[in-house]
Amino acid sequence: MLKLIKDSVHAQDDNVDSFDLAIIKELSNNARSMNTEISERICLSPSATLRRHRKLEESNVIEGYHAKINYSLLGYHDVIMLEVKTSILAPQVAFEVRRIAETYGKITNFYRCVDEPGFVVFLAVASASDTAVQLHQHLPNLQFVNGLKLRLISPINSNDPCWESQRESET
Structure with missing residues (x-):
């Protein structure tokens, strides 16, 4: 992922080193990291780290910070x-797709497809099987819906074998 960030950052600003x-990597791992912690990890003085951090924010390389919600604790x-x-x-x-999806769970991400008309919605739900049945009954009845695909997904964490194979392919 850092490689992708590096390529896109360099496309915008040749002054990013x-x-x-x-700093971006450290903040991606933990946006609440203290400046002194980051400076120690990257071997740069706290003042230089803070100056660079502010520059990244002012130039909109860093657009904001978001809470990571544990939706399973919310049901x-x-x-x-x-x-x-x-x-x-x-x-x-888009409004109608969002409205319907929100009746069945909590939207965590909502995307517009660029290659063909449509949307991809990541939806946290109490039960994937119950929600799938309801969505398959509701959404296809709308006149503008041409197709519907649902997939149960889970995040890959650092203990997952897929994580290790991804890390090995990046080196």
Whole structure:
């Protein structure tokens, strides 16, 4: 992931260097890290780290900070990826897809497809199987929906064998 960040950052600003990328990596891992902690980890003085951090914020390389929510503690035990293919791409279609999805769970991410009309919704739900049945009954009845695909997904953490194979392929 850092390689992708580096490529996209360099496309925007040639003044971004390895220390800036290290700051981005540290903040990606923990946005609440103290400046002194980051400076120790990247071997740069606290004042230089803070100056670079502020520059990254002012130049919108860092756009903001977000809370990471543990939805299972709120009763949402599954996450589904919902792909909705539509006949048109219009604000009212996006609003309707979002409105329906919100009735079945908590939307964690909502994307517009760029290669064809449609949306991808990540939805935290209490039960994937119950929600799948309900969504399959509700969404296809809308006139603008051409197709619907649901997938039960789970995050890959550092203990997952897939994580290790990904790390090995990056080196």
